[in-house]
Amino acid sequence: MTNDYSINTLKKGLIVSCQAPVSSPLNEPIIIAAMAQAAVNNGAVGVRIDTPLHISAVRERVKVPIIGLWKQIIPGYDVYITPQFHHAAAVAQAGANIIAIDATTRHRPGNETVVEIISRIHHELGKPVMADVDTIEAAKAAAIAGADIVGTTLYGYTAKTNNDSPPSWELLTQMVQELDSPVICEGGVSSPQMARHALDLGAYAVVVGNAITGIDLQVKNYRRAMQNQA
Template structure:
């Protein structure tokens, strides 16, 4: 399948991508609520959205026309990989309306013996979608590019065993990825407009902000914890 992946990626350039997600036990974890948050983000200038689960992607797609980076978090017993771990998860979010498929692109063991290379090939050839590789290290960034990834994000920096001693944002990792001449997206730990600007100044193709904008549950919890002290 010959597809112009650049047409899906180009609108994100130098822009803000808002991750609209909520914990499964939150009242915000409703497709219509997520779609409203996404629409509010687009109304104020977001150039893209990062959305989890087919139901949420479908609801957002009905209200928003900007590119959607889709993912499906799945906890599979025995495996640490959880961001769109298998091809059938990618199929579901593509059918729901995602323009770009985000996958865990670390070297951690994958279910059913799938490889990153196979997964990216299937997403490209069977679904006709570009792939965002969520990585934690520069080694995994390089490996994902060699496997065919179209975008690389710092998403998992600080969230894997190998990087657990670090805290996002992964600005140093970002600078290394930028040198690889691939669209590099800074995601994770961006807590202020100034930090978002810093990411772009370091060469990020675009910046993803989630909790600081849409994470009501975590934000209130943090304020309450500070007040309680």
């Protein structure tokens, strides 16, 4: 593991994921950067940002830690959050303080293991790693592999968990009890009360995305609910 001030500054705080669907008019660097700055201005201790272009734009506007990632759809593979080392290198170059990777047990492109990519990020990029996982088994493996932070990010989004809806308080509790690494609650947190509950269960910090910055999804949800009741 690497020791980094950016992890310490996240403790007990809110991290806002500032992202937008590729098809959304919000998916512009200047807009994502404005979202990030608004979040920080109102107390967010960090932001989670996708793509080097957006990370660079956000870096110019905020001084808090950026958890950076690069979503890549690679045919034949389900892993899509910073799937390979060269994606991590681009994220680091863009200005991210912490690199988020998919650390599930799924097969990775290029036959690169979680152990290998974490080691290379530590030694070649000098950055701490946030391991996004879906199960307690993946969480333990990521911690053993050297992940500096482990997050519940992918619970509900993999074949092993796609019948479940995040957040999983049970998984969070297991991770807090069984890991020495800081555990971040991410996924499905949709109210301030839920964020508080995650901290009460022992989460090191909480990531909230769609409930704060997901305008596209929120409007769709309102529209569907209103149409169903019409």
